[in-house]
Amino acid sequence: MPLPSLADDLRRAGVGDVRFDRAHRVLYSTDASIYQIEPLGVVIPRSVEEVIATIAVCAQQGAPVLPRGAATSLAGQTVGHAVVIDTTRHLNRIMEINAEEQWVRCQPGAVLDQVNAALRPHGLMLGPDPASGNRATVGARWQQRRRRALHPLRRAGRQPGGRGRGLHPLQAPGWPDREDRPA
Numbered sequence: 001m002p003l004p005s006l007a008d009d010l011r012r013a014g015v016g017d018v019r020f021d022r023a024h025r026v027l028y029s030t031d032a033s034i035y036q037i038e039p040l041g042v043v044i045p046r047s048v049e050e051v052i053a054t055i056a057v058c059a060q061q062g063a064p065v066l067p068r069g070a071a072t073s074l075a076g077q078t079v080g081h082a083v084v085i086d087t088t089r090h091l092n093r094i095m096e097i098n099a100e101e102q103w104v105r106c107q108p109g110a111v112l113d114q115v116n117a118a119l120r121p122h123g124l125m126l127g128p129d130p131a132s133g134n135r136a137t138v139g140a141r142w143q144q145r146r147r148r149a150l151h152p153l154r155r156a157g158r159q160p161g162g163r164g165r166g167l168h169p170l171q172a173p174g175w176p177d178r179e180d181r182p183a
């Protein structure tokens with residue numbers, strides 16, 4: 001069961017789309033895995049500020065948070081007794097590409113294939129290239145970041161070259177420095 005005041009506290013903190021009703025908890029209780037766990041509730045943030053507010057309220061109440069992209073991971077990574085943060089609805093924009101310096105700035109819910117379609121004319125790709133790329137998001141790639149990078153395309157193929165640039169989260173305004181964040 002959700003914590004009684006959590007949804008109200010989230011709304012009071014300025015989070016607009018808070019879905020703690022049974023239907024949404026059931027909808028978000030599955031992903032591409034065999035597991036099924038009802039979350040405490042679901043937040044669909046419209047801005048970075050709403051993500052920050054969600055995490056702050058959940059930290060205050062001791063509620064776990066669980067970011068969710070397309071939910072195509074296969075081992076139950078996006079189901080849990082937590083407040084699910086769905087980034088796919090609104091936080092999915094590609095903001096800036098700098099071909100010269102070989103980087104792209106985008107939001108976590110941006111879909112990999114769309115990012116790569118935007119990068120392709122510049123001879124770049126965000127790798128690797130999963131079969132689920134027409135759904136899978138950049139946020140999840142960042143979570144799995146050790147093996148993911150922005151690569152120059154090699155000739156006509158889509159094989160990554162050797163000079164990956166890596167994925168890095170940006171510091172949002174108002175977000176506490178790493179050392180000040182709750183453990």
Ligand SMILES: Cc1cc2nc3c(=O)[nH]c(=O)nc-3n(C[C@H](O)[C@H](O)[C@H](O)COP(=O)(O)OP(=O)(O)OC[C@H]3O[C@@H](n4cnc5c(N)ncnc54)[C@H](O)[C@@H]3O)c2cc1C
Nearest residue numbers: 067069070071072073077108130131132136137139140143
């Ligand atoms: C048909 C099919 C084919 C697949 N093919 C491949 C393949 O070829 N190669 C491959 O590697 N994988 C493959 N996968 C697995 C999966 O699609 C990939 O791991 C994909 O990158 C997951 O992306 P997603 O957006 O669905 O992430 P989700 O499943 O939504 O999330 C994955 C993890 O990332 C975390 N996360 C999501 N967003 C954020 C965020 N903003 N901040 C922090 N953490 C976040 C989640 O909490 C979760 O732990 C396949 C899956 C399916 C169903």
